[in-house]
Amino acid sequence: MNIRKVLAAVAGAALPPALSAVLLCAAAPATAATIGVILPGSYPSTTQAEELQLGMTLALKTWPGDAAPKLIVKDSGCDARKALAISQEFIAAKVDVVLGNWCEINAGADALRVAGIPFISSNAERMKDQDLQLQLGRIELNTGEKIAADLRRQTGLRISARTSCWMDFDATLSDRVDAVLCPVLTIDRGRWDQVANTYGAAFRKPFTASAARGYAAMEVALNYLRRAKGMKPAAALKETLSMATLLGPVPALDAPAPTTALQLVFKHELPKLNPQQSQTLDKLIKTKGCGCPGGTLRNGCPRDSGPWGELPFVVRGGGTPAACAKPIGVLEL
Secondary structure, eight states, X not given: OOHHHHHHHTTTSOOOHHHHHHHHHHHSOOOOOEEEEEEOOSSSOHHHHHHHHXXXXXXXXXXXXSOOOEEEEEEOTTOHHHHHHHHXXXXXXXXXXXXXXXXXXXXXXXXXXXXXXXXXXXXXXXXXXXXXXXXXXXXXXXXXXXXXXXXXXXXXXXXXXXXXXXXXXXXXXXXXXXXXEEEOOEEOHHHHHHHHHHXXXXXXXXXXXXXXXXXXXXXXXXXXXXXXXXXXXXXXXXXXXXXXXXXXXXXXXXXXXXXXXXXEEEOSSOOOOOHHHXXXXXXXXXXXXXXXXXXXXXXXXXXXXXXXXXXXXXXXXXXXXXXXXXXXXXXXX
């Protein structure tokens, strides 16, 4: 049926109000959804921010049909107060969903929840009991710092869980630390290779962890928007939990952190320790090194996993076997 001809034919004719409404709705173009993005654009890394946005842009191209969602991107500078202010702007603009938390965590989430706007958090950490929020992080808030504090006390080493790796997933060590505790990025290798090739062809740049995180967050947002057409936001978010992304399945709300969620990366040369500290470090490496997952009794691995057996980290470097010497770049599912 040619809607334009129908409308022309009935122009000036008296129609029942209900039929008039149907014809007008049929003639109107589909309204595009709006996605608000709270991006750490100016700090800590403009390069990472660009990669995050390019990843989102690439994922957005997978949207079927003509009315692709519109992006509104605003810079938080990794400042929680700015992120909250941006959230208020998005509420006023009545966006359909908000992406954020690549750097700051939970900033603006409460205001968005009250306004009934779903929030997709891409922080490596996650918070408990967050309604109207999907969190891609696998590590409960402050877990890394608690583990690092205990390890500092037990080994006497300078171990940090608050470095840039929580933003870029790159476990680098400065002169100020002996080891870093960093999140591990998991990937679907088959999809990674496919998306990386498309990304390289589109932008003439290598596909990075930041680009992948942007892509995965947008995948979740688009999946939610498809479902939200016929559901209330809370129900659509619940359905979205079942999806898989480039970085693997969306973590369940109460899912414990996997044993490989974090990596403790040591320098090749460590300071001299007292006998007790050296013994503790040796047991830690044997228990949590990649050759002894979970402290299993194999090839000299200790039967007693000590206080670290159930904690979600593995050890890299620090005298581990050669296969475990380098930090994990990405971990294939």
